[in-house]
Amino acid sequence: MNHGTNLGSESDPMFRVPTIKSARELDSMRAAGKVVAAVRERLINILEPGMTTGHLDQEARKVISDRGAEPSFLGYAPIPGAIPFPGVICTSLNEEIVHGIPGNRVIQDGDLVKLDIGAVVDGFHGDSAVTLIAGDGDEEKKELVEVTRRALEQGILAAIPGARVGDISAAVEGYVRPLGFELVREYTGHGIGRRLHEAPQIPNVGVGGQGPQLREGMVICIEPMVNLGTWRTESLGDGWTVVTADRKLSAHFEHTLAITPEGPEVLTVL
Numbered sequence: 001m002n003h004g005t006n007l008g009s010e011s012d013p014m015f016r017v018p019t020i021k022s023a024r025e026l027d028s029m030r031a032a033g034k035v036v037a038a039v040r041e042r043l044i045n046i047l048e049p050g051m052t053t054g055h056l057d058q059e060a061r062k063v064i065s066d067r068g069a070e071p072s073f074l075g076y077a078p079i080p081g082a083i084p085f086p087g088v089i090c091t092s093l094n095e096e097i098v099h100g101i102p103g104n105r106v107i108q109d110g111d112l113v114k115l116d117i118g119a120v121v122d123g124f125h126g127d128s129a130v131t132l133i134a135g136d137g138d139e140e141k142k143e144l145v146e147v148t149r150r151a152l153e154q155g156i157l158a159a160i161p162g163a164r165v166g167d168i169s170a171a172v173e174g175y176v177r178p179l180g181f182e183l184v185r186e187y188t189g190h191g192i193g194r195r196l197h198e199a200p201q202i203p204n205v206g207v208g209g210q211g212p213q214l215r216e217g218m219v220i221c222i223e224p225m226v227n228l229g230t231w232r233t234e235s236l237g238d239g240w241t242v243v244t245a246d247r248k249l250s251a252h253f254e255h256t257l258a259i260t261p262e263g264p265e266v267l268t269v270l
Contacts, residue, residue, distance in 0.1 A: 001073055001090060001116050001127060002098055002223050003197045004187035018191050018199045020217035025124060026258055029219055032126035033256055033267030035069040035119040040130055041270065049109040049135040053091035056115065057102035061088045064119050072118025072125045072196050083239035090116035092241065097184055097225050097233060097250040099240040109135035114252045118196060125196050127221050128268035129254035141249065144228060148251035151176050151224040159222065159257060159264040163214050169206025172224050184225035186233050187242065192221050192256055214259045223254030
């Protein structure tokens with residue numbers, strides 16, 4: 001689940017100063033990441049047209065519970081007075097970019113389905129997202145999904161000790177925009193740990209060599225959101241769902257990763 005203008009107060013110190021995790025804390029985050037990965041793989045395996053988004057949510061709840069973890073998103077309210085998120089996962093279809101609420105909506109053949117998953121182990125969060133095509137999709141959808149997946153890979157490769165957040169942003173933007181796609185700007189990746197959203201913010205557009213420096217022990221989420229049309233977004237009346245302003249398709253991928261002496265270690269894998 002990405003950070004945006006509705007997902008936390010920048011006056012909170014947790015959003016200003018990145019936290020450095022100890023070896024023990026990183027072990028907890030690896031465990032949380034494995035739970036998230038298990039949910040992701042389960043949903044990839046069962047997704048099919050005719051299924052409701054609520055069914056996917058129920059399956060995610062079961063996997064998280066069976067592994068002794070807690071869902072990160074259920075009841076999450078980023079600021080006082082915000083509507084608590086009512087689902088275990090976010091399920092966003094087609095023009096919905098992020099934060100779609102699972103329910104009775106039936107997934108249709110060819111739908112672009114974005115699944116954003118979070119879990120907590122020992123008080124530490126893991127967070128990952130994937131975009132899938134339900135059934136058969138056209139070449140335009142397939143290209144959008146593949147470009148977004150590769151954009152995440154480019155961002156991860158740039159996440160090395162001593163680099164700057166802007167190096168991640170520039171790697172993602174430098175890959176996506178020459179291909180004719182746009183990147184969401186109002187919502188970003190983020191630091192993660194005891195809080196789902198911590199410093200620093202990880203934008204998907206930016207200039208290399210700028211922004212906070214990446215240090216060993218930091219844990220961050222990189223999550224490109226790539227649109228077929230405009231980068232501009234709108235929020236729906238449910239208080240959560242974010243859509244493209246022109247209602248064109250969007251895709252989203254995300255991993256949680258630790259900054260280590262050997263380079264980036266992706267934590268949301270089995």
